[in-house]
Amino acid sequence: MKHHHLFLSAAIALVTAPVATSAQSTAPAAQQPTDIAVREKVMVPMRDGIRIAVDLYMPAGAAAGQRFPVVLQRWSYGRKANNTAATGEWFARHGYVFVSSDMRGNNDSEGVYYMHDPVNDPRDGHDMVEWLATQPWSTGAIGTYGISYGGHTQFNTALGKPPHLKAQFLINAVTDYHDGGGAWSQGAWLGDHNLSHTLGAILTMHDNADKPAVKAQAEALRKDYDRVLALPAAEQAKLLAFSPPAQRWFSEWLAHPDYDAYWKGYGINPDRYRDYPDIPMLFYGSWYDHMQRPFLKAYLGLKAAHRSETRMISGPWDHGRSVSRNGDAEFGPDGEGHPLEAADAWFRQYLKGEQPTTPASPVRLFVMGTGDGHRTAEGLIYHGGYWRDEAAYPLARAKPTSFYLQGNGLLGSSPATSTTSTGLIADPAHPVPTIYTRIGGAFDQRCKPTYKGCTDSRPLNARADVKSFSTAPLDRDVEVTGPVSVTLHFRTDVKDTDFAVKLIDEYPASAAYPDGVALILSDALRRARYRDTLDKATLLTPGKTYTMTIEVPPTSNVFKKGHRIRLDIAGSNFPKFDVNPNTGEPIQHHTRQQVAHSAILHDPAHPSMIVLPIVPAAPR
Known part of the structure; x- marks a missing residue:
């Protein structure tokens, strides 16, 4: 098989159960100072006339002319996927306009969808940020937020260099797409294989998502997982003939086994650090995330290239959840993550201009393994651990x-x-x-x-x-x-x-x-x-x-x-x-x-x- 770590799990798998991201599934009880208003399927024009669909979650004061900073999430899971509504309402009740955006050619958005589009996505990210900055309910301070694919789109948005982009909060963001040691990584959705992510992407395409025949063929392939899994990916690509756009991108990935200019222009890597705007970034990662190595590689590269604050947090989690249970292990009550609260603290500083009462450490790590190893009532080994603040990563004393x-x-x-x-x-x-x-x-x-x-x-x-x-x-x-x-x-x-x-x-x-x-x-x-x-x-x-x-x-x-x-x-x-x-x-x-x-x-x-x-x- 062609050999690159595509991290396809970050694409989408709408034919499977959606990711239960910690940012949504473990959100703390939201403050309720005001009601919120939701505007659905607002069509935002891009520079080439294509319109992108967004949902807006707005504090009640926005209707009365009050202005708020904006938190933007762009991904192809679907504007309402993965409990996005709960996340949007949480941000709105904390004094932000939260914007959940589809991608070009995705769901209700116009145009042609190309997974992780390296050409149109930076342009669309720029145009979306700048449109949001001009709205009467916006202060003009725009931050981005998202996990996985919603992290990759943050990188692309920044590479579009929108002037009103002020800060980013990246959770397990997809970075370098060729980081698998030369092998084809089947991604994190191991039970459904990389092809399922492609099939999931097909089902979100604007021009065919509602066609029963396409849905039926995609679902039939997914159900035939064992046979499809045994095929070389080139043979899998042939099975996508019912969706020429998807077959195109899948085949293009396979046509570039080497780490060539195609991949170097696709993700975040040393060749692109110098093109990234100097803005505050918080990297919220997980030790067990399959993207952690390139994620932290991007963190180190961008931190070295920037003067703005660049922080990292790494917990004992996997790709999609910040809960204390992971696999066969329990990490204890301190192992629970709270990304929404961390994002609010970050954006209060860089979107609202509030100074933190206690400066946060540049690096916060969860050190695993200090538990006593007993078997919990849930049948997990108590591996334990604790949080520790550090001045830098990697640790100078290591x-x-x-x-x-x-x-x-x-x-x-x-x-x-x-x-x-x-x-x-x-x-x-x-x-x-x-x-x-x-x-x-x-x-x-x-x-x-x-x-x-x-x-x-x-x-x-x-x-x-x-x-x-x-x-x-x-x-x-x-x-x-x-x-x-x-x-x-x-x-x-x-x-x-x-x-x-x-x-x-x-x-x-x-x-x-x-x-x-x-x-x-x-x-x-x-x-x-x-x-x-x-x-x-x-x-x-x-x-x-x-x-x-x-x-x-x-x-x-x-x-x-x-x-x-x-x-x-x-x-x-x-x-x-x-x-x-x-x-x-x-x-x-x-x-x-x-x-x-x-x-x-x-x-x-x-x-x-x-x-x-x-x-x-x-x-x-």
Whole structure:
């Protein structure tokens, strides 16, 4: 398959259940000082005459001539999707006009929809902001707000450089669309696969959303998930012939496997930081979000390029929810997030001009893992954690520390002293399954029959094609906070293969968990043909030794005394990532599959390792 991390989950999946975003599903009780007024389907003209549909949630004073700052949300989920009305009413009762906007060609809006349109979207964002600034109920101070796709549109809006855009609040925003280590990421909606997001987008198109035949064909494909999932994405694209616009964008994505000019103009990346206006930005992210690594990469790049305040918050959540429960873990009452309240504090300062009584820290992190590990009444492991303010991210006091792979399955503080290696088999016909339910997260790496690819309830590393390397039980608590990387020295008998890695907090056996718990913290995959650069593929020479570094999404976790730090390595992680046929053919057009036999080298000359940012212990 073509190899880019499209983060398609950020598109839309209206044929599936909508995302329950924390900003909407866990909103605190709104203040009720006034009634609000809602104006639906207001058509806003763009520079080329196309009109975009918006809904307005307005404080009652707007009708009497009072002016308010404006919070704009642009996305293609639908103007009322994901409890947007509750969010709009919340903002209106807190003294803002909240605007929920469809995209060009989306739902009631005119024009042709192109998912994450890199050409029209910045222009439309500019025109929407400037139209809002001229309205009689507007102070002219416009901020943007949104999650996922609603975050990507904020980036595009800013790149349109509207003069009245004053601040942004980005929640798990889609950033770099080519950040999957060279593999095709099936996105976060693992149970429905990337094609479902394309199908969901089709159903929101202005010109066909109400056509029964289109809906029927899209729904039929979604229901045929298992068969469609097994197809190369190029074959999936052929199934979209009933919607030529969708087939076009899907095919264009597949036609650009390398990180070329197409992708560099599609997302937020170093080539575009200099084009971004210098405005206050708050990055509200999640350790378990599949977009966290590029999200924080954008944060660091834009922070370095700007003088305006650029803050980050990162909690123990997944992509769509800021609740304290995530996967198999409970993070405690402090793990609950409140993005609406955080956004209000941000916008009070930058849209209303109010000065905070207590200056907020530049960085606020949730440090996971300080719980006692008991089983809660809901059957979750109490992983716990706490919030901590920091002056900067990454933490200056965090020391990059190497843990070296040993021949006995251990991670050691120094390289192995003997010439050893670990064999790894990758069979495309039997890929290692992703452990997930709705969207990924803090899951015990143990199979369940309900997980695709699992037929039993054994630990995942009981499979012969998963190799684990662990420290000895820790003699003290060890905190890891920040970016993680894995460097592998390897050779293989094929022209291309994958290496999937996972950082795991391995709990010891307990009365509640007799077999222990292998709680995943972060994972990544790198396709070997992109071992040197994502810009250009270079196939392997079988039998030759290579070195590859895999950037793993950052985390913040305390490995408690008695736990082990564990690294799992496999040749696949499906369906989170597409399966490599291992033949070296163009992956979307491969004609066969081949079992890869690889050797991970770990000896004095080939010190394979995981590098972790260890934070020195300090009083809390």
